[in-house]
Amino acid sequence: MSSAQIEIQLIASIVAVACAIPGTFLVLRKMAMISDAISHSILPGIVVGFFITQDLNSPVLILLAAFTGIITVVLVEYIQKTGLVKEDTAIGLVFPALFSIGVILIAKNANDVHLDVDAVLLGELAFAPFDRLLIGGTDVGPKSLWVVGTILLVTISLLILFFKELKVSTFDKGLAASLGFSPAIIHYGLMSISSITTVGAFDAVGAILVVALMIAPAATAYLLTTDLKKMLALAIGFGIFSAIFGYWVAHWLDASIAGSISTVLGLVFLLVYLFAPSKGIIAVMYREKQQQTEVSLLTFLLHLKNHDELEERHVNHLNEHINWQKVRAQTVLDLALKNNMIHIEKNIVSLTKKGDEFTSKAIDYIMTNEDAQIEDMKDDFFLFRG
Amino acid sequence: MLGSFAVLRKQSLLGDAISHAALPGIAIAFLITGAKDTNTLLIGALISGLIGTFWIKSIVTKTHLKSDTALGLILSLFFGFGMLLLTFIQKQPNANQAGLDKYLFGQAATLVESDVWMMAIVTGLCLIVMLTFWKEFKILLFDADYTKTLGFNTKFIDILITTFIVLAIVLGLQTVGVVLMSAMLLAPAAAARQWTNSLSVMVFLAAIFGAFSGVFGTAISASQNNLSTGPVIVLVASVFVAFSFIFSPSRGLLFKQIRVIKNRRDLELHKTLAFMHHIAETHKDISHPHAIKLLNNFQGYTKSTLQKLVEKDYVQINGNMWSLTKTGFETAANLYTKQSTEDE
Structure with missing residues (x-):
């Protein structure tokens, strides 16, 4: 195993963990489709950020993109509040519109630079190790490893700090409000974390895989347990397993790593879906x-x-x-x-x-x-x- | 058109899921036949789209996972699998493979005549089926249990609708691509929903909106360089939706706001009138004049409300004094009893 291979697997596993944590809460809060919407609608944010910074890995770009993600959530909620359409329709209306804006922006202005829709949507993990981060001339590892690593650290520390609040507000909004912490803050906090994770991970693994990594491990774990802590642990475990196993499948087939990771996720889900002890088919x-x-x-x-x-x-x-x-x-x-x-x-x-x-x-x-x-x-x- | 059914059945995001789920079908069809024949690819897409849909349904009914999770799951997993197959195909020694990824983002300009004919035929078929099963669709849509008790085969109708939605999506894929297909399905229907409460009018309107956004979108994208058709169409459709949200007469935000303001004005008018009535009651002669100053410390009172009352002939003004007319007094006396009916 070369060091590049180890790095790829490391990045994939870190992304898997970073996605599994917010993913679990999204699934429990019945907002799984929001992650799909965010992953598409961050595109205009990325494009605008890219015009400003000219650097695909700069923190400004990630922040801008995450901000677009939050705008999506707010827009969806606003449309839903008017009572004109249902929530799912609102989601389905908002993100294609934002995505179209992104695509048009790219087509009009950024045709000659390294930024195209395929790269954003699909990502290419195999190239991640070649994009190194240099600090004072020394090589400290791939850039995306640092980006997703930081995001993971932030996510984990937030999770530990606010575990109780998250738990209560997920399962009983009324109780959470009466206990004095605002469900709205937790809601938008979770949304921001999801957006940031999505953005941080998109460049390594692509937007679609982010959705797969968020939803699939959490859904699989949900079939096996009803305990929140166990569910989190299981989701993380499934994520890491699929990331590493998926990498080797891709290696063997000589195909897209992102694709094969989500295929492995799919197979794991199918197995659990069929054979889970109490909830399987x-x-x-x-x-x-x-x-x-x-x-x-x-x-x-x-x-x-x-x-x-x-x-x-x-x-x-x-x-x-x-x-x-x-x-x-x-x-x-x-x-x-x-x-x-x-x-x-x-x-x-x-x-x-x-x-x-x-x-x-x-x-x-x-x-x-x-x-x-x-x-x-x-x-x-x-x-x-x- | 079929989008109307999707929107009303709260399955809006199904379109998104299906369009992603169709990808492995396209790839597998290509792997099997090795040729880039549009029809075989479409059949592959149709089959995998259907598999995706029914898997989603079975997840929702058989386990405690919610529909959003099921949708997201199937969408991302199928799409990932499709990507795996596509990259696998790219490594194959087959010169034909180029252009398969066109299906991802769609390119209306690459359509050839036969594709257009194919679409026209399928659209016609959809129309015919929809007209024949109109009653069944409608009744299933609004009251599934009732349909069952009437003895209709709900499963069959359900599958029929789903199949046609999938078919429409798969056909649309070539034009606007995977990501934007869901907007094509939803936007016209959501816009049409704002203008009417009747299903038939809604379907008709949705078709018109859809056609218009298609025509406008294509025209705009053709007039400029570097503008792909799909996104422009979607943006045009979104503009239609925004327009409908704001300006539709009965549900639109603008008119809702106007109605709120109007109601508030009416209420203020009534309050002033009631207050005047209260004062006038203390005198034997109802047309006895009172000073306008009296009204000043009453919150519902403004110059314009007084003016309006005069216009309605409820009040007479003489210099600084006002007095209730006979009609004004009677209206005020009946105000509370009448109010509930008047406001309707």
Whole structure:
């Protein structure tokens, strides 16, 4: 591994961490699309900043671009407040307009300089190590490493300082306001951090990857946990993993690093989406099926309890009467047998003592409409789940 | 046109997501066929756009992630994947690959006649489908549950609308590019929404706005050098939106402000009249003159309100004195009972 490769991976990981932190809060605050809007609308800010400074890495440019990002947020909120259109429409109206202004500015004035739309949108991580920062003639590392490093440090220190405030205002705005810290300040603070991160990272990894790095790790982590600290840690972990793994995929395929990092992010999300223990698709489908069987079981037991007559409880009659498909009837019957809730004698099904108790309790809960308690009760009674 | 449905269904950003999600489709179609035939590329874009859309829908329904997260996720991931494929293609020894990235930013000038025909045909198709299923679309839009109880196949209609939105976006990609497509979808519809409450008028207006911004945008961009068509069209459309926001008669900001001022004036007038009534009541003769000075320390009073009251024939002025007329007295007496109906 050459030093350039290590540097690229380092930059990618730092960007991933710097994006994952604000990203987590954006996802929790249902403002994920704002990051997309910001990443596009910083373009005019960058262009104007570039005219003033003539240097793609100067802090003024980053500040100007971040300022455009905040303007976007304010504009979106203003349009939304007029009540003429909904929030998502407002976002969809504002950022293409700003982006168009940026594109036109570039086309009119900056055709001959090193600044084009592709570079802003897509970035090129591979060139990052060649743009060195020289202090007093000595080489202290790639410029973008310093830029994103500083941003990361600021983000982390702000996060630690204001963790409690952020947490409260994210989950309970009213409480936050009544506790005396203004949700508006936190809101705009978060927005500024997101804009600055986006701007700082765009030149290394491109605007689209910034969005991917902000949303995807946070969304993936959200599927796995509901604890804010764990979610942050997981998001950071996913970010770093995808950054490094993505780099090697790109290396192997000889393709865009930004693209392959987001592809890896996508794959990670897909895996978690399918296999997450409690919220993944497969888990959800399994649970739905389990509940379906258990509800059937309950209906079946209720039927038994209501009928004392022998002929009503004959297996053949039950088949006919309840009219389930064979497989399903068999599953339900097996489950009931396994849990010692019924016993079958000469094809006559009857409730055991335990089954009887279970059924009466279930009826109680259903009558009092405390459906939630049925889940606990199932835990008490079931040896095997559906 | 189809944008109207997107706006009303609160799926505005879907357009943005789809236009990004179409990119890997274009790349894959190119990888498979190895040719830069517009139609195959479009079919690829259509398929991946649809996959993106349905994945977004399933994320929203099956997990607790919100729609904005799902949109952002799919958008950036698909786009990143598309970029990966595009850069991968660029390394391939195939001279044909140049120009694939034109799809990213769009270039209306590169359109050839067959593309235009293709668009015209698809637009016509959209129109026909929209007219046939007009009632279903409309009812689904405003009350999905009711539609279901009426026995319509909501899933089918939903998929139909989505497919056409995706189709429209994919076609538009060539003209204005990935980033600006969402504005093309949204802006005319958002502008049209300000002028009307009726769906059919809105769709019609949106089509006109869209066409106008297209024509104007192209004209402006053609008149100057170095001005790409897409951004100019989008800016023109945005101007339409801003104009509609401010000047539309019933919802616009300008008229809203005017209405607020007018209401305030009316209220002041009523207050003055009520105060006068209060004073006049103390005399047997309602037309007994009082000094104007009396009104001075009353906050609702200004010279112009008094003037207006005179114009309405509620008050007579004689030098420094005023007196209520008969009609003025009656109006004032009925003011409170009448006010609620009058203000409507």
